[in-house]
Amino acid sequence: MEEVINSIRRASELVQNLQQDLPNLANQPETLSLSIDQITQAFTAAKEQLLLISRHTQTSESPPMLLHETTPHQPQMDATLIQEWLRSSHTVTMDQLFQMQLASMAAREVEDSERTMGSEGDQGQGIHASSSRPRRREANQEKKKILVPAPQFGNTEMPPEDGFTWRKYGQKEILGSKYPRSYYRCTHQKLYECQAKKMVQRLDHNANIFESISASIPLVAPPPPLVAGPDPPPQDTVLIIPW
């Protein structure tokens, strides 16, 4: 339950930050919309954790929520939740933000589809999750890409936390890209056989935005520890991807 509270707190902080930065971000629609997406993710995380908890308490014998039950979640599904929260605790400004969020979702869909068409962008190098080494690769792993705004303060080198624990295992200079790509995997990879991984890289044309590609997502999430620990169970990628 503590995780849920933390997620909600984090989401609230993000909202506050956005509110403060609103004047600065007024002429940066892309950053602005991504910031809103980030808020959505935080709330999504809280919601998913709540679902996990409720399922666990209702039927202790049933397995925890599986990944494929959660990945189909679209941002729209959580929009209602957010809207309710915004309405209840904030003013018109936040309503406007919500409207902007809806717009940004549509915009991003277009952007992403264009990108994956491989038409241009990123100088042909792109972040195609192309394969190379089959060492531990799963046969039918999913790869999901999201854009995340970089922190406006604090350690801007780190991608914003998505509520879960990743362990960095590599960094590479990518040809044709200004910024290095960082490689992360589940901190508790061994403990829970969590195969989730992600790559994070700043966009060439906008260093304020991280591109995060998740891969090797386990189809069946291992059971979380019954005793809540300081770190969340590694259903990591279940939550972070508002596709």
Added chain:
DNA sequence: CACATTTGACCGTG
């Protein structure tokens, strides 16, 4: 001491 990060080496793919 345990765990995380850094970074050069390694190796499969195209």
Added chain:
DNA sequence: CACGGTCAAATGTG
């Protein structure tokens, strides 16, 4: 052979 993903030893941190 170049590129990019991963490994693993060295190093850092609490």
